[in-house]
Amino acid sequence: MIEKPTYVDLAVIGSGPNGLYAAKQLQLEFPHLSVAIFEQGPIAASNMALYPNVRWHSTMVSLTIPSSLNSVIPSNYAPLSSELANYYQWVALESQIPIFTNSKVTELVQSGPELEGNWNLVLESPPSSSWTLAAGTVIIATGIYDNPVPLPGFGMEMVRRYLDIGITGKRLVLCGGGTSAADAITHLLPSNEIFWILRGDKPHKVWVEVRPKFESVVSQYGGNLTMITGTQMTSVVRDTVLLDNGQSISGVDEVLALIGFASLSGLVSKSGIRTSNGGLWLSEDFETNLPGVFAFGSISSRWDDEKQKIDQSFVENGNPDKFEAILAEIKSQYARDVFVHGFGTDDWRILNPEDAPAPLPPSVNALLGLLPKVAMAAYRLRNLLAKFLRRISFRP
Numbered sequence: 001m002i003e004k005p006t007y008v009d010l011a012v013i014g015s016g017p018n019g020l021y022a023a024k025q026l027q028l029e030f031p032h033l034s035v036a037i038f039e040q041g042p043i044a045a046s047n048m049a050l051y052p053n054v055r056w057h058s059t060m061v062s063l064t065i066p067s068s069l070n071s072v073i074p075s076n077y078a079p080l081s082s083e084l085a086n087y088y089q090w091v092a093l094e095s096q097i098p099i100f101t102n103s104k105v106t107e108l109v110q111s112g113p114e115l116e117g118n119w120n121l122v123l124e125s126p127p128s129s130s131w132t133l134a135a136g137t138v139i140i141a142t143g144i145y146d147n148p149v150p151l152p153g154f155g156m157e158m159v160r161r162y163l164d165i166g167i168t169g170k171r172l173v174l175c176g177g178g179t180s181a182a183d184a185i186t187h188l189l190p191s192n193e194i195f196w197i198l199r200g201d202k203p204h205k206v207w208v209e210v211r212p213k214f215e216s217v218v219s220q221y222g223g224n225l226t227m228i229t230g231t232q233m234t235s236v237v238r239d240t241v242l243l244d245n246g247q248s249i250s251g252v253d254e255v256l257a258l259i260g261f262a263s264l265s266g267l268v269s270k271s272g273i274r275t276s277n278g279g280l281w282l283s284e285d286f287e288t289n290l291p292g293v294f295a296f297g298s299i300s301s302r303w304d305d306e307k308q309k310i311d312q313s314f315v316e317n318g319n320p321d322k323f324e325a326i327l328a329e330i331k332s333q334y335a336r337d338v339f340v341h342g343f344g345t346d347d348w349r350i351l352n353p354e355d356a357p358a359p360l361p362p363s364v365n366a367l368l369g370l371l372p373k374v375a376m377a378a379y380r381l382r383n384l385l386a387k388f389l390r391r392i393s394f395r396p
């Protein structure tokens with residue numbers, strides 16, 4: 001077991017796909033600085049463990065850590081959550097980034113005016129230990145799945161936000177008009193009776209990966225689907241769902257709340273992170289109002305003034321580009337030396353920037369970057385050769 005650090009230069013909170021990606025990139029860009037991830041549960045825990053039997057459609061496209069691992073899950077295969085969680089755990093092991101699991105960050109506290117830019121992370125590790133660690137720069141990659149948007153009836157056993165795609169023969173009420181609801185319908189429709197409650201007059205944009213299957217399932221089994229538009233749930237009384245248009249649906253087995261999640265968590269509010277229109281307030285570089293504290297991944301979904309809606313951030317829509325902006329800002333902050341290092345002689349503060357080993361010449365770096373590709377090509381060539389030799393040795 002690794003000892004708990006008291007200081008880390010670059011702290012990443014959350015080990016979902018984006019937290020892992022961020023830590024990996026930080027490690028590559030700042031080899032002389034210490035990087036660590038703090039995760040409240042197991043690695044890549046949250047939504048993958050909650051929805052173990054649901055397929056993901058697009059996550060491999062941009063999350064390539066490192067790219068040679070793509071051969072493990074081909075990009076045209078939609079992995080199950082459980083397969084993906086295994087993959088990310090493997091990625092985490094391969095990357096050798098220190099990850100402190102079961103370490104929930106509950107608050108960020110500025111270290112004091114004389115240490116501007118440094119943050120204390122207050123952590124909780126079950127069953128009851130709490131500890132503090134100082135960090136130079138913090139990337140919050142805590143996702144959104146811990147913070148469901150509340151629905152009437154939340155807390156009742158029959159009102160669920162997790163989808164069990166194995167349900168059959170049930171009378172279900174499904175709330176939410178986006179991709180998650182459409183995806184759920186592709187799994188549930190053939191063998192359940194669904195009442196689909198929509199606030200608008202039709203579903204809003206459904207991802208292209210989901211749309212063809214959704215349309216085909218609806219055209220085949222549409223008899224089991226009743227769409228009720230322009231209304232919303234007001235309450236659940238025993239097995240009856242009441243709607244604000246006066247209608248009610250009785251004999252309901254389960255209500256599925258696929259109405260979305262919010263970026264606003266206990267960590268955000270306790271730390272005084274500014275919010276705007278239900279999302280985090282973030283600068284162009286995804287920095288929060290706390291200097292040196294950035295948001296990345298689905299937590300970084302922010303209000304778009306032009307579109308007048310939250311610009312949602314998933315794995316698939318260009319997070320690596322967004323991380324480039326964060327990296328550039330961190331580099332410029334370190335260049336300005338806004339971070340005062342003053343946390344004593346702790347092994348975890350690996351080195352001061354001035355002690356960093358001299359960077360390798362670009363040509364050597366480029367050659368090193370080629371090594372994994374050459375190794376993979378050699379491995380494939382070896383397999384091909386072995387196949388060929390087997391074939392000719394079996395020839396009569």
Ligand SMILES: Cc1cc2nc3c(=O)[nH]c(=O)nc-3n(C[C@H](O)[C@H](O)[C@H](O)COP(=O)(O)OP(=O)(O)OC[C@H]3O[C@@H](n4cnc5c(N)ncnc54)[C@H](O)[C@@H]3O)c2cc1C
Binds near residue numbers: 046104142146267297
């Ligand atoms: C069933 C399903 C299918 C999906 N399919 C796709 C898809 O095909 N393509 C796509 O792009 N997106 C998909 N999504 C959305 C997907 O969840 C996000 O794109 C992705 O998980 C975002 O990654 P993230 O790293 O930002 O956050 P998360 O994966 O949510 O990871 C956040 C991590 O932070 C940890 N954490 C939270 N709070 C704290 C704290 N205070 N301290 C320490 N750790 C904390 C959590 O335990 C978690 O491990 C899907 C979601 C679900 C549920």
